[in-house]
Amino acid sequence: MRSARHVIRACGNQESIICPNGGMILVVPLPPEPPRGPLWQTLAWSFRPLAFMARNREEIGDAFSVRFLGFERPMVMISDPAAVKALYTERRHGLPPGRTFALEPILGPRSVLLLEGEEHMARRRLMLPPFHGERMRSYEVTVGEIVTAEIDSWQLGREFPIHARMQAVTLEVILRAVFGVAAGPRLDRLRVMLRDVLADTGSVRRQLLGILARRRGRDPLADVRERLVQVDELLFAEIAEHRRRPDLEERHDILSMLMTATFEDGSAMDDKELRDQLMTLLLAGHETTATALAWTFDLLLRHPVEVGRLRTSLEAGEDTYLKATIAEALRLRPVIPIAGRRLVTDLVTEALELPAGTDVTPAIWLTHTNPEIYPEPFAFRPERFHRQAPETYAWIPFGGGVRRCLGAAFAEFEMAIVLREVLTRCDLRKADPRPEKTGRRNITFSPRAGTPVVVEARRPARERAPLAA
Numbered sequence: 231m232r233s234a235r236h237v238i239r240a241c242g243n244q245e246s247i248i249c250p251n252g253g254m255i256l257v258v259p260l261p262p263e264p265p266r267g268p269l270w271q272t273l274a275w276s277f278r279p280l281a282f283m284a285r286n287r288e289e290i291g292d293a294f295s296v297r298f299l300g301f302e303r304p305m306v307m308i309s310d311p312a313a314v315k316a317l318y319t320e321r322r323h324g325l326p327p328g329r330t331f332a333l334e335p336i337l338g339p340r341s342v343l344l345l346e347g348e349e350h351m352a353r354r355r356l357m358l359p360p361f362h363g364e365r366m367r368s369y370e371v372t373v374g375e376i377v378t379a380e381i382d383s384w385q386l387g388r389e390f391p392i393h394a395r396m397q398a399v400t401l402e403v404i405l406r407a408v409f410g411v412a413a414g415p416r417l418d419r420l421r422v423m424l425r426d427v428l429a430d431t432g433s434v435r436r437q438l439l440g441i442l443a444r445r446r447g448r449d450p451l452a453d454v455r456e457r458l459v460q461v462d463e464l465l466f467a468e469i470a471e472h473r474r475r476p477d478l479e480e481r482h483d484i485l486s487m488l489m490t491a492t493f494e495d496g497s498a499m500d501d502k503e504l505r506d507q508l509m510t511l512l513l514a515g516h517e518t519t520a521t522a523l524a525w526t527f528d529l530l531l532r533h534p535v536e537v538g539r540l541r542t543s544l545e546a547g548e549d550t551y552l553k554a555t556i557a558e559a560l561r562l563r564p565v566i567p568i569a570g571r572r573l574v575t576d577l578v579t580e581a582l583e584l585p586a587g588t589d590v591t592p593a594i595w596l597t598h599t600n601p602e603i604y605p606e607p608f609a610f611r612p613e614r615f616h617r618q619a620p621e622t623y624a625w626i627p628f629g630g631g632v633r634r635c636l637g638a639a640f641a642e643f644e645m646a647i648v649l650r651e652v653l654t655r656c657d658l659r660k661a662d663p664r665p666e667k668t669g670r671r672n673i674t675f676s677p678r679a680g681t682p683v684v685v686e687a688r689r690p691a692r693e694r695a696p697l698a699a
């Protein structure tokens with residue numbers, strides 16, 4: 231099947247047509263689109279994303295083009311690991327469409343999520359070390375304290391949405407372990423202000439209204455900007471306080487490490503850039519980790535055999551089954567559905583040829599539910615990854631290549647601590663035994679009802695051996 235939509239590229243000997251100037255050009259067809267137009271596709275993607283992708287895979291194939299309102303060009307969704315590998319191993323590809331436009335007003339121009347080329351790589355080199363290896367151990371105590379206090383606040387027998395509680399936990403982790411804010415009035419104000427900014431920017435309704443506002447030439451973020459000014463005041467005050475600390479070099483929060491690290495030319499991030507990276511880490515790391523935790527609870531609490539096995543292994547001080555559980559939850563319920571690029575060179579595999587200039591993204595959930603890679607793809611089976619690492623380009627919840635999630639190891643470590651504490655201290659059940667439906671918050675795939683749970687029994691906190699980072 232061929233799409234009506236074609237992209238034109240340089241001369242060649244195939245499907246060539248004559249240019250107005252007399253030259254020959256080659257027309258490379260993009261993979262086909264679903265039969266209905268951009269409005270229908272945008273609504274389907276916003277409200278029934280899994281059904282939309284599954285249907286396209288069934289009716290069109292592994293690669294298909296989609297067109298969403300507000301975007302000039304179609305986007306090609308791919309899911310074959312060979313195509314994903316070809317996409318992610320080319321370091322020069324550009325940012326996906328819309329990222330800068332949507333995020334720069336909140337994150338600022340120096341955000342690592344928005345820079346490209348050497349500027350981007352320099353930030354990655356500077357920012358990666360605090361998120362890796364032994365450095366992670368220092369966060370274990372902070373995360374442990376936060377989740378312990380959270381569990382102690384849960385009322386026995388009362389139903390509550392665990393997604394919201396995980397959002398509270400991961401926000402607190404960012405504020406204390408990443409921003410390094412100490413208990414006090416600034417922490418209290420930041421907690422409230424940031425929660426409001428995140429809620430303001432989170433809903434799909436808001437994103438659709440944003441598209442309409444932009445089409446009418448209005449500022450889609452007008453009402454958030456005022457709050458951001460106040461957030462910035464607090465962040466700059468925190469950065470200034472960090473600078474005055476005599477023990478800055480010894481501190482373990484990520485802000486302190488970013489302040490003391492230097493680029494290859496010996497310079498360091500200035501206050502404005504530090505502010506941009508803090509907002510980036512907040513936006514990239516808070517909702518994502520909370521949602522991944524909520525999905526893991528939704529899956530686990532419907533699989534008592536797996537919960538039993540996990541608890542037994544945790545009681546024995548073993549964490550490989552816990553890691554496998556996290557990998558399987560991220561496979562079956564990837565939080566971020568797409569992590570694309572704008573091609574700067576042609577993307578060519580045995581099955582696919584896409585010209586430079588095309589917007590391409592892995593449809594992560596489709597890769598993760600390919601039955602040829604994962605037999606019985608919709609079954610929750612942590613055993614798939616027990617003592618067996620996932621394949622790089624067939625397991626991509628954190629994207630890949632030079633833009634792969636900077637906080638992936640941090641997120642998995644945080645999830646492991648939270649899951650271990652909750653599962654060993656509490657007997658939980660889902661309030662509604664049915665699987666959660668997939669909803670959307672911001673760009674995430676999120677449990678639509680927030681995963682309501684009931685705590686039936688709780689045990690006191692106790693000392694534990696450290697987790698392997």
Ligand code: HEM
Nearest residue numbers: 343514515518519522566569628629630633635636637641
């Ligand atoms: C389960 C939780 C998380 C998921 C599923 C997730 C997923 C992702 C994805 C898909 C990308 C885009 C990768 C690409 O374009 O190839 C990304 C980028 C990023 N993530 Fe995460 N993330 C999570 C947690 C975190 C945390 C905890 C942090 C930090 C505190 C973080 C910081 C970042 C940053 C800074 C980037 C931009 C990297 C770059 O452009 O070079 N993420 N993440």
